[in-house]
Structures are given as structure tokens and as C-alpha cells.
Amino acid sequence: MQIIFPTMSRLFFILMIGVSLYMLFRGHNEPGGGFIGGLIAALGFALLAMAHDVGAARRALMVHPVALMGGGLLLSFVSGLPGLLSDQSFLTHWWLEIGSLHLGTATTFDIGVYCVVIGGVLCLVFRLYEGIEQ
Amino acid sequence: MAWIIIIALAGAAIARPAANLFGKATGWVMSLIPLALFIMILRHAGDVADGGAVIATMSWVPSLGVDLTLRLDGFSMLFGLLITGIGTLVTVYAGAYFAEKPAADMGRFLALILLFMTAMLGTVLSDDLIVMFVFWELTSLTSFMLIGFDAHKAEARKAAIQSLLVTGGGGLVLFAGILLIGMTLGTFSFTEILARADELVASPWAGVIAVLIMIGAFTKSAQVPFHFWLPNAMAAPTPASAYLHSATMVKLGIYLLARFDAVFASAPAFGATLVVVGSLTMLVAALKALRAEGYKAVLAHSTVASLGILVMLIGLDGEVAAVATVGFILAHALYKAALFFCAGTAIHATGETSLRKLGGLARFLPVTAVAAVLASLSMAGLPPFVGFISKEYLFEAQLTNGWNVVPIVVAVLVNAVMCGVAGVVSIKPFYFKSHRVETVKHGETPGLLVGPLLLASGGIIIGLFPDGIGNLLIGPAASALYGSPIDVSFQLWHGLTPMLVLSALVVAIGVAIVVWWDFIHDHLRRHDRLFRLIGDGGYHWVVDGTLHIARSSTRVLQNGDQRRYTAIVVAVVVAGLAFALLAGPAGLYIAAPDGSLRASVAIVLFLSAAGAVATVLARSLIAALVSVGIVGFAVAVIFMLNGAPDLALTQIAVETLLVILLTAVLLRLPARQRHSRTVGERRRDVGLATAFGAVIFLAVASMSVIPLDMSLSDYFGQTSYLEGFGRNVVNVILVDYRAIDTLGEIAVVAFATLAVWALLRNTGPKTRTKE
Numbered sequence: 009m010q011i012i013f014p015t016m017s018r019l020f021f022i023l024m025i026g027v028s029l030y031m032l033f034r035g036h037n038e039p040g041g042g043f044i045g046g047l048i049a050a051l052g053f054a055l056l057a058m059a060h061d062v063g064a065a066r067r068a069l070m071v072h073p074v075a076l077m078g079g080g081l082l083l084s085f086v087s088g089l090p091g092l093l094s095d096q097s098f099l100t101h102w103w104l105e106i107g108s109l110h111l112g113t114a115t116t117f118d119i120g121v122y123c124v125v126i127g128g129v130l131c132l133v134f135r136l137y138e139g140i141e142q
Numbered sequence: 143m144a145w146i147i148i149i150a151l152a153g154a155a156i157a158r159p160a161a162n163l164f165g166k167a168t169g170w171v172m173s174l175i176p177l178a179l180f181i182m183i184l185r186h187a188g189d190v191a192d193g194g195a196v197i198a199t200m201s202w203v204p205s206l207g208v209d210l211t212l213r214l215d216g217f218s219m220l221f222g223l224l225i226t227g228i229g230t231l232v233t234v235y236a237g238a239y240f241a242e243k244p245a246a247d248m249g250r251f252l253a254l255i256l257l258f259m260t261a262m263l264g265t266v267l268s269d270d271l272i273v274m275f276v277f278w279e280l281t282s283l284t285s286f287m288l289i290g291f292d293a294h295k296a297e298a299r300k301a302a303i304q305s306l307l308v309t310g311g312g313g314l315v316l317f318a319g320i321l322l323i324g325m326t327l328g329t330f331s332f333t334e335i336l337a338r339a340d341e342l343v344a345s346p347w348a349g350v351i352a353v354l355i356m357i358g359a360f361t362k363s364a365q366v367p368f369h370f371w372l373p374n375a376m377a378a379p380t381p382a383s384a385y386l387h388s389a390t391m392v393k394l395g396i397y398l399l400a401r402f403d404a405v406f407a408s409a410p411a412f413g414a415t416l417v418v419v420g421s422l423t424m425l426v427a428a429l430k431a432l433r434a435e436g437y438k439a440v441l442a443h444s445t446v447a448s449l450g451i452l453v454m455l456i457g458l459d460g461e462v463a464a465v466a467t468v469g470f471i472l473a474h475a476l477y478k479a480a481l482f483f484c485a486g487t488a489i490h491a492t493g494e495t496s497l498r499k500l501g502g503l504a505r506f507l508p509v510t511a512v513a514a515v516l517a518s519l520s521m522a523g524l525p526p527f528v529g530f531i532s533k534e535y536l537f538e539a540q541l542t543n544g545w546n547v548v549p550i551v552v553a554v555l556v557n558a559v560m561c562g563v564a565g566v567v568s569i570k571p572f573y574f575k576s577h578r579v580e581t582v583k584h585g586e587t588p589g590l591l592v593g594p595l596l597l598a599s600g601g602i603i604i605g606l607f608p609d610g611i612g613n614l615l616i617g618p619a620a621s622a623l624y625g626s627p628i629d630v631s632f633q634l635w636h637g638l639t640p641m642l643v644l645s646a647l648v649v650a651i652g653v654a655i656v657v658w659w660d661f662i663h664d665h666l667r668r669h670d671r672l673f674r675l676i677g678d679g680g681y682h683w684v685v686d687g688t689l690h691i692a693r694s695s696t697r698v699l700q701n702g703d704q705r706r707y708t709a710i711v712v713a714v715v716v717a718g719l720a721f722a723l724l725a726g727p728a729g730l731y732i733a734a735p736d737g738s739l740r741a742s743v744a745i746v747l748f749l750s751a752a753g754a755v756a757t758v759l760a761r762s763l764i765a766a767l768v769s770v771g772i773v774g775f776a777v778a779v780i781f782m783l784n785g786a787p788d789l790a791l792t793q794i795a796v797e798t799l800l801v802i803l804l805t806a807v808l809l810r811l812p813a814r815q816r817h818s819r820t821v822g823e824r825r826r827d828v829g830l831a832t833a834f835g836a837v838i839f840l841a842v843a844s845m846s847v848i849p850l851d852m853s854l855s856d857y858f859g860q861t862s863y864l865e866g867f868g869r870n871v872v873n874v875i876l877v878d879y880r881a882i883d884t885l886g887e888i889a890v891v892a893f894a895t896l897a898v899w900a901l902l903r904n905t906g907p908k909t910r911t912k913e
Contacts, residue, residue, distance in 0.1 A: 031791075040873070051795065054799070054802050077892050084888060088882075114877045117881060118877050121884065121888055124888045128891055132898060135899060136807065136902065
């Protein structure tokens with residue numbers, strides 16, 4: 009257990025982050041989206057924290073979870089601003105069409121949600137697991 | 143005109159860095175901003191001279207019909223000039239006052255002062271009542287921050303909270319009044335309200351609106367029974383006291399009443415109430431001024447008395463009353479701000495606040511002493527100062543108004559007290575031999591002298607040459623107030639009139655008060671009970687009572703037992719749902735299942751039931767946790783089987799997360815095997831849980847009977863790709879159709895998490911300290 013879990017957790021972590029990003033970006037057309045993606049990514053980091061220690065998970069996350077949460081909230085808010093310019097209505101999205109692919113401020117809004125969920129979940133998980141001896 | 147507010151706001155923003163850059167010269171540099179605004183407003187003088195108004199409109203919240211309309215007429219120009227003019231002098235004075243303090247302190251103070259100036263200008267320039275209210279509240283907030291500027295002093299904090307509670311609470315009352323006006327007339331534009339005043343007065347809400355607006359104004363302008371906060375607000379640094387709590391902010395209530403006096407002109411009770419409240423305030427404040435000891439406290443009480451005079455003047459009808467109001471606002475702002483500046487210099491120099499311990503300061507502060515004497519002569523109402531002219535108008539307004547003799551007697555007595563106060567605050571600390579101050583910490587600097595000297599000499603110059611200011615300022619302002627152009631003869635000499643007799647009487651009593659000041663003062667200090675009655679006892683009673691109720695209700699509701707909280711929540715949900723089911727129009731239906739039960743669903747349901755039973759029977763917490771997990775995953779599978787993949791995914795992720803979080807919590811709990819609950823408690827829990835399950839079952843069963851309204855689902859289904867470019871309708875609703883809801887939700891989640899995160903800060907071994 010002490011060997012298998014930490015070793016496998018690295019692999020699972022990478023897989024879960026990949027899946028979470030996939031969920032995030034396909035969310036507009038198929039099941040998924042920022043909220044689910046954020047939860048899956050947060051679980052990946054939590055796995056690291058459980059298998060190694062909170063420090064390893066913090067290093068993998070690179071930014072402080074609270075900062076991530078605030079940044080996500082800001083991103084979601086800012087992605088509503090362009091709508092104010094076009095027809096004076098907050099959160100009316102702008103779209104960019106590249107072939108059949110639609111990218112727009114709705115995508116950045118969802119990325120904001122993704123960040124808020126990861127940051128929110130992890131700042132609690134890290135707090136709770138800190139101080140518990142492995 | 144919008145530039146006026148934008149420049150003021152920019153000034154507030156740069157004050158802090160400017161303080162680091164310019165050091166001791168910051169006051170002089172920053173004063174250029176209010177000075178520029180003063181000139182900008184003055185340039186409109188020609189436009190408003192004949193009672194006209196300058197109007198600038200921008201759309202702000204079109205969906206609510208709120209426009210950012212700015213309107214400058216004679217009356218708002220008077221206020222605008224006072225705000226920026228005295229603002230300029232306050233900035234210079236504050237620069238000198240804070241010269242020895244750290245640059246950060248000075249920067250913070252100037253930023254707040256300029257922010258306050260922005261709010262004041264916004265209040266007097268906005269035509270839309272909602273916009274005005276926003277600025278109005280901003281003045282209360284900046285006042286709160288300035289009173290509590292020395293936040294390390296408990297007294298300052300207490301006074302700041304008191305003023306915020308009183309003025310902020312009054313602001314809410316005013317807001318209710320504004321909303322009622324909007325509901326009655328369908329507009330928030332003051333110009334339109336004034337034009338349709340008859341309609342408003344005839345409406346059934348007129349009385350309520352008038353009372354709400356009066357309460358809002360009375361709290362701001364410290365009228366009885368809200369008069370107590372202003373003297374306590376003297377905890378603010380003196381430049382702030384001079385600016386906010388004598389010359390400008392406390393006159394906002396007056397401003398509002400004067401504006402609405404024109405609206406309620408046809409309702410005589412409005413004016414009568416103002417006369418009564420104003421007279422009461424004058425009496426109470428005059429008594430308290432005679433009893434007060436602190437230099438600033440005496441001035442503060444006399445300010446309250448002056449505000450009472452103004453409220454009374456607004457209550458009177460006629461052209462003379464309008465001229466008297468405007469003249470008194472101007473005269474009072476000039477001499478009171480000057481006196482506060484002098485008080486500030488004296489206190490700054492000696493560190494002593496009590497009038498009893500100040501004496502003979504003229505040797506150290508000769509110019510300040512001269513300014514104090516000039517200002518107090520205007521306050522005493524002696525010719526040839528502007529204070530004399532305004533007092534003549536005050537008596538004339540009273541005499542021509544047919545009111546009975548009581549308000550006139552009150553006015554004479556109160557003016558006499560003000561005359562006495564004027565003598566005491568200028569002569570005693572500077573010239574009296576008793577309690578001579580031997581050394582001073584700080585002398586006079588140019589920055590400390592510009593303000594008091596300019597204001598005090600302004601009082602005599604306007605008094606000697608009243609024509610210019612009468613045509614430029616007082617005429618347009620009084621015309622705007624009265625509603626039609628007035629031919630103002632703002633003159634020093636009116637001949638031998640009854641007003642002159644009353645003035646002479648005032649001065650005679652005033653001199654007597656100066657002579658017997660100590661005697662009256664000592665006598666009044668013995669009557670503790672009376673003064674507690676007219677002090678802030680009522681305020682403390684209300685605040686302490688509220689805190690007491692909060693404490694006792696918290697003890698009952700929040701006893702710290704998690705099981706009890708859960709029990710209460712579950713019981714309330716059960717009761718609410720049961721009530722809704724029994725009383726609702728749909729009644730109680732249980733649908734027979736239509737169609738056959740699929741085998742896959744049945745298996746999952748069985749699993750879920752097994753998990754639930756196992757949870758109840760589990761002996762250890764870990765086992766219970768795992769069992770609950772089974773129920774959760776089974777539910778996720780049911781979502782999946784019924785065509786809700788988004789929901790299922792979320793459920794699985796949340797369920798996993800819950801296990802991770804609860805594991806961390808369990809690892810911190812002592813591994814206890816046995817339940818700590820008594821048999822009786824466990825029976826009650828069983829009852830609650832069973833009732834909860836039953837009521838949820840009934841609710842779901844009867845809900846499935848009611849046919850679903852599919853129109854929304856159809857709409858979203860059809861337009862999702864066309865308008866939101868997404869085939870996943872759930873996600874498109876979240877990020878596009880209802881994106882503002884999502885934004886609100888993630889904001890709530892973020893802030894709630896932040897609070898939990900902060901609470902979890904010390905989860906290590908507790909070190910309890912006795913408090």
C-alpha cells in the first residue's frame with residue numbers, strides 16, 4: 009500500500025487532470041462543464057495530498073487555492089463585461105467562429121467556474137489534511 | 143458637469159501616493175483640486191442667476207428608470223461653493239495639522255476628505271433621488287471612517303459606530319420614503335416630482351412619505367431626538383469636524399428639507415412639524431452647550447442649535463424665510479468652520495481639549511486669536527458681520543410669519559446662548575489670565591492660518607459689502623428655494639425695526655452669559671438626571687437592548703450542538719413540506735407507477751436501500767460513512783439510467799469528495815466505539831428520520847402526478863444551439879441563459895468557502911486562553 013498507492017497516485021493525478029480539462033472543454037456540447045471538470049481536477053489534487061502529503065499537492069497546484077478561487081471569480085466576472093460594450097447587457101456572450109468550433113466569452117466564463125471550484129474545494133481539503141500525520 | 147464629480151473622485155484616488163511624493167507640502171498641492179472645482183462651479187453663476195438651472199443627463203440604469211441627471215440651480219450652487227471652498231481650506235489646514243504625523247496618515251486623511259467631498263457634491267448635484275441617496279449614504283460612510291480615524295481610541299470607535307447607526311439608519315428610512323415617492327408618481331426625478339407636487343400631496347401616502355423624509359433629514363442634521371451623535375462625533379480629527387460636522391455634511395438634512403419644503407408647500411403640517419422640532423433642538427442644544435466643557439464640544443452643541451434654527455426657518459413660509467435660510471447657511475458655515483479651525487490649532491498646540499484648562503493662548507497663537515475673535519463676532523451676531531444680517535432676517539422671518547410668541551422667545555434665548563458661546567470660545571482660551579498655558583508644543587504655521595483667517599475675514603467683508611454676494615449667491619439660492627425669483631435686498635442696515643430690538647436683547651443676554659459663564663456652567667453640571675434624559679441614553683437603551691436580545695436568542699438557537707442543529711433543520715423541513723402537502727391545492731396524490739419497473743433500476747434501488755439500512759445499523763463511524771457512500775453512488779447510477787448524465791457525473795464527483803473530506807474529519811475525531819446518545823435521544827432521532835423519509839416520499843410521489851410544464855425545456859432545447867452554440871442544454875443554461883445566477887452562486891460558494899477556510903485556521907491542538 010505504501011508503495012502502490014503513492015506510485016499510482018501520480019499516474020491517476022495526470023489522468024484526472026486530463027479528464028477534467030476534457031470535461032471542461034467538451035461541456036458545451038456533451039455532458040461536462042466547468043463545475044464537473046473542477047470537481048474532478050480537485051479530486052486529483054486531493055489524491056496527491058492523501059497519497060504523499062499536502063505539500064506535494066500544493067507544489068503541483070503552484071498557486072494558492074484561495075488565489076485560484078479569487079482569480080476564477082474575477083475571470084467569470086470579466087467575461088461578462090464585453091456584453092456591456094455590444095448591447096449594454098452584462099454576460100451576453102461574444103462568440104468567435106472557427107469552422108464548426110465556437111469559442112466565446114462563455115468558455116472563459118466556464119473556465120472561471122472551473123477555477124473557483126478547484127480553489128474552493130482544495131483550500132478546504134488542504135486545511136483539513138494539514139496537521140494529520142501520514 | 144459630470145467632470146466635477148470625476149475630478150473630485152480622482153483627487154481622492156491620488157491623495158495617498160501624493161502624500162508620499164510631496165511630504166509636508168501635500169496639503170497645498172492637493173488643495174488645488176477643490177480650488178479648481180470651486181472655480182468650475184462658480185463659472186456657472188451666470189446660468190443660475192435668474193433662478194434657472196443647468197442640467198446634464200446620462201442614462202445609468204435604464205431598466206429601473208434611474209438616470210444620472212445632474213442639476214445645478216442657485217441652491218445647489220451655494221452648497222457646491224461651500225463644499226469646494228471650505229474643502230480647499232480644509233485640505234490646506236489638514237496638510238499643516240498632520241505635518242508631524244507619518245505621510246501615510248496624511249494621505250489616508252486627505253483621501254477620505256476628498257472622497258467625502260465627492261459624495262457631498264454628488265448629493266447636492268443629483269436630480270435623481272436614487273442617485274442622490276447613493277451619494278447620501280457615501281457621506282455617512284466617509285463620516286464614519288473620519289470619526290473613527292484614530293481607530294486605536296475606543297472613544298473614537300464608539301462615536302463612529304454611533305454616528306453610522308444613526309445616520310445610516312436614517313438613510314434607510316429616507317430610502318423607504320424615496321421608494322414610496324417612486325411608487326406613487328412613477329418617477330425619481332426631483333424636477334418632475336416638484337412639478338407634480340400636488341399629485342404627491344393628494345396621494346394617500348403623502349403623510350408617510352413626509353414623515354420618512356423628515357426622519358432621514360433629522361438623523362443627518364442631528365435634530366431632536368437624534369441630536370446626540372453630533373457632539374460625540376467630535377472624536378474625529380479637527381479638520382474633519384470643521385468640514386463634515388459643522389460646515390457641510392450636517393447641513394445635508396437641511397438641504398433635503400429645504401428641497402422638499404417646496405414639494406410639501408401645500409401641506410401646512412410639514413412646516414409646523416419643522417418649527418416644533420427645530421425649536422426643541424435649539425433649546426436642548428443650547429442647554430447642553432452651556433454645560434459642555436470641551437472646546438470642540440461647546441462648538442458642536444452650538445452647531446446643533448444652529449441646525450435647529452435652520453430647520454425652524456425652513457418650516458416658516460415666505461420669501462424672507464427663504465432668504466434667512468440661505469443667509470444663515472452661509473454665515474454659519476463661514477464662522478463655525480473658522481472657529482473649529484481655531485479650536486483645532488489651540489488643541490494641537492497644547493494637547494488640551496477642555497476649555498477650563500486653556501487660557502492666555504494669544505501670546506503663542508496671536509493670528510489664530512484674532513481670527514477666533516472675528517469669527518465669534520459674526521457668530522454673536524454683531525454688526526457689521528454677516529452673522530448680524532442673517533440674524534436680522536431670522537427674526538424678520540419669524541415676525542412676519544404670524545407664529546405665536548413661543549418660537550420667538552426660544553430664538554432669542556438660543557441666539558443669546560450662541561452669543562455667549564461665541565464670547566467664551568474666543569476670549570477665554572486666548573485672552574483669559576486664569577489657567578494660563580505656559581508652553582505650547584506646536585506654533586502657528588501658514589497652513590494653519592489660511593483657513594481661519596480667510597473665513598473669518600470673509601464674514602466681515604460680506605457683512606460690509608453684502609450686495610455682491612447677495613446678487614451672486616443668496617439671491618439665486620433663495621429664488622431656487624422659494625420657487626420663483628425673489629428680489630433680495632441683503633443689507634446690513636434695515637433701520638430701526640423690531641428685529642434690531644430683538645438683536646440688542648440677544649446681545650445683552652449674551653454678554654450676561656459670558657460674564658456669568660462659570661456660575662451657569664457649575665449650576666448646570668449638578669443636574670445630571672435632566673442631561674441624561676436629553677443625552678444619548680435612549681440610543682444606549684436601544685443598542686444594549688438589541689444586543690441583549692441577540693445574545694439571548696443566540697444562546698437558545700446556537701447552543702453548539704451539531705445534532706440539535708440537524709434535528710431542528712430536519713424538523714422544520716418536515717413540518718414545512720407536510721403543511722404544503724396538506725394545504726396545497728394539489729392535495730395528496732400517490733400515483734400508481736405507470737409502465738413497468740426496469741430490472742436495472744430495481745437492482746440499483748435495492749442496493750441503495752441496503753446502504754441506508756447498513757448506515758443505521760453500523761457501529762462505527764467509518765462503516766456508517768461507507769454505507770452512506772453506497773446510497774450516494776446508487777443515486778448517481780439512477781440519474782444515469784434516467785438520462786441525466788450531467789447530474790450523475792456531478793453526484794459521483796461530489797460523493798467522492800465528501801468521502802475525502804469526511805475522512806479527514808474522522809481522522810481528527812477520537813475513535814469512539816459506543817454511541818454517546820441516550821436511548822431517549824435515539825428514539826427521537828428515529829422518529830425524525832422516519833418522518834423526513836415519509837414526507838419526502840409523499841412529496842416526490844405527488845409531484846410526479848402534476849403534469850410538467852415543458853414549455854421552458856422546449857424553448858431551451860430549441861434555441862440552445864442557435865443562440866448559445868452548445869448542444870448540452872444544461873451547460874448552456876448555466877453559462878449563458880442564466881449566467882448571472884451562476885456568477886452569483888460561484889461568488890456565494892467562494893465567500894462561504896473563504897469563511898470556512900478562515901475558521902479552520904487553527905485546527906491544531908487548542909490552546910484556550912481565558913478572556
